[in-house]
Amino acid sequence: MALxxxxxxxxxxxxxxxxxxAHFDRVFRHFWAAELSQIYxxxxxxxxxxxxxxxxxxxxxxxxxxxxxxxxxxxxxxxxWLTVPEVGDERLTYVSQVYFLAExxxxxxxxxxxxxxxxxxxxxxAELEAIEQxxxxxxxxxxxxxxxxxHPQLTLALGLRKLAASVAWADETLARLAARDPDQEADxxxxx
Amino acid sequence: MALxxxxxxxxxxxxxxxxxxAHFDRVFRHFWAAELSQIYxxxxxxxxxxxxxxxxxxxxxxxxxxxxxxxxxxxxxxxxWLTVPEVGDERLTYVSQVYFLAExxxxxxxxxxxxxxxxxxxxxxAELEAIEQxxxxxxxxxxxxxxxxxHPQLTLALGLRKLAASVAWADETLARLAARDPDQEADxxxxx
DNA sequence: GGGGTCATGTAATGAGTTACATGATTTT
DNA sequence: AAAATCATGTAACTCATTACATGACCCC
Numbered sequence: 001m002a003l004x005x006x007x008x009x010x011x012x013x014x015x016x017x018x019x020x021x022a023h024f025d026r027v028f029r030h031f032w033a034a035e036l037s038q039i040y041x042x043x044x045x046x047x048x049x050x051x052x053x054x055x056x057x058x059x060x061x062x063x064x065x066x067x068x069x070x071x072x073x074x075x076x077x078x079x080x081w082l083t084v085p086e087v088g089d090e091r092l093t094y095v096s097q098v099y100f101l102a103e104x105x106x107x108x109x110x111x112x113x114x115x116x117x118x119x120x121x122x123x124x125x126a127e128l129e130a131i132e133q134x135x136x137x138x139x140x141x142x143x144x145x146x147x148x149x150x151h152p153q154l155t156l157a158l159g160l161r162k163l164a165a166s167v168a169w170a171d172e173t174l175a176r177l178a179a180r181d182p183d184q185e186a187d188x189x190x191x192x
Numbered sequence: 193m194a195l196x197x198x199x200x201x202x203x204x205x206x207x208x209x210x211x212x213x214a215h216f217d218r219v220f221r222h223f224w225a226a227e228l229s230q231i232y233x234x235x236x237x238x239x240x241x242x243x244x245x246x247x248x249x250x251x252x253x254x255x256x257x258x259x260x261x262x263x264x265x266x267x268x269x270x271x272x273w274l275t276v277p278e279v280g281d282e283r284l285t286y287v288s289q290v291y292f293l294a295e296x297x298x299x300x301x302x303x304x305x306x307x308x309x310x311x312x313x314x315x316x317x318a319e320l321e322a323i324e325q326x327x328x329x330x331x332x333x334x335x336x337x338x339x340x341x342x343h344p345q346l347t348l349a350l351g352l353r354k355l356a357a358s359v360a361w362a363d364e365t366l367a368r369l370a371a372r373d374p375d376q377e378a379d380x381x382x383x384x
Numbered sequence: 385g386g387g388g389t390c391a392t393g394t395a396a397t398g399a400g401t402t403a404c405a406t407g408a409t410t411t412t
Numbered sequence: 413a414a415a416a417t418c419a420t421g422t423a424a425c426t427c428a429t430t431a432c433a434t435g436a437c438c439c440c
Binding site: 226234254 | 426427428429430431435437438
Binding site: 030031086089091143148168172 | 222223273279281286291292293301309339344350351361364
């Protein structure tokens with residue numbers, strides 16, 4: 001169960017459920033997603049199990065909030081989870097789609113599909129490159145960073161490599177499709 | 193809902209639930225996983241919805257089986273699903289682990305973690321390369337393949353690229369970790 | 385007769401999403 | 413006065429896993 005451990009990781013520093021959700025949307029989004037409703041439920045369960053502690057706290061704006069933080073046992077649990085990598089099966093819907101794409105028997109739609117995939121990967125790659133640009137302001141980037149920043153940087157490096165691979169694959173695939181179907185009508189928006 | 197559509201894709205040709213499961217374990221495993229119990233349930237639901245039809249059939253060995261096949265509406269549903277790529281959020285547990293790995297404050301365990309990741313990616317890459325070796329026997333490989341094989345080959349090509357990227361990242365990361373922690377005790381099994 | 389594989393399912397549980405409900409405070 | 417943001421939650425549902433239950437047929 002990854003969500004539970006990610007929460008323990010985030011809550012090494014105190015935060016409310018709402019703030020945790022913002023954290024997900026900002027950084028974890030790139031490799032994990034979570035809805036508020038589930039965050040709240042998991043937070044409470046973790047507190048029941050003694051892995052988190054909470055206190056009510058006034059908010060700068062809006063209603064008062066419940067601020068959670070990992071307990072000693074919570075941090076111990078986190079460290080234990082970090083000892084052996086969890087690489088369960090990925091579930092990539094779009095790969096299944098590509099697998100069956102011949103069923104369309106329609107070169108134009110196939111091409112549109114692949115172009116949409118390409119653009120999606122390229123946009124995500126651009127996002128990560130922008131994040132990297134920000135990090136580069138730090139003269140210690142990347143190998144003189146302190147551990148707390150170095151490890152997150154590793155996840156960025158992996159994302160950059162994998163997305164670059166995906167973009168390259170999509171480019172190559174579009175070229176291969178064009179070679180297989182020479183009399184394509186281009187459909188680049190600028191009409192036939 | 194990808195499982196439902198993958199089932200419709202597989203069942204362009206008739207097969208029993210058990211045979212579908214074998215298909216998953218052989219080819220879909222690389223980008224989608226499914227348990228037998230869920231396959232059976234989904235199969236029945238799809239039949240209730242008129243997207244699959246089934247008939248009982250004697251088996252060569254073992255008890256009689258229920259053989260499913262996509263109906264015209266089922267194939268129509270499949271084709272519709274193929275028109276726009278579904279790229280939901282990935283959930284990669286190990287990336288979250290890498291993100292928090294500094295929490296261990298233990299260079300040896302961190303190194304072991306990264307080496308295990310490396311070996312996992314390398315093993316999966318080797319699997320895909322073996323599959324590719326088999327395909328290469330076909331003189332039409334890769335660009336003269338008929339559409340039904342060309343599209344599956346595209347998924348193989350993507351897997352190869354992404355796994356190569358992951359292996360390269362793990363290699364680089366191990367080197368960077370070594371550079372950060374010069375007096376490591378190597379722990380390669382051959383003692384200190 | 386025991387183990388493997390073929391074959392189909394049910395029940396309980398867990399993980400995650402979507403929809404709904406409520407309300408304060410701040411900005412426009 | 414309305415919209416955005418801050419803030420917490422419940423309920424219903426869907427998707428998936430794990431454990432269990434059953435039984436035929438084949439080979440050793």
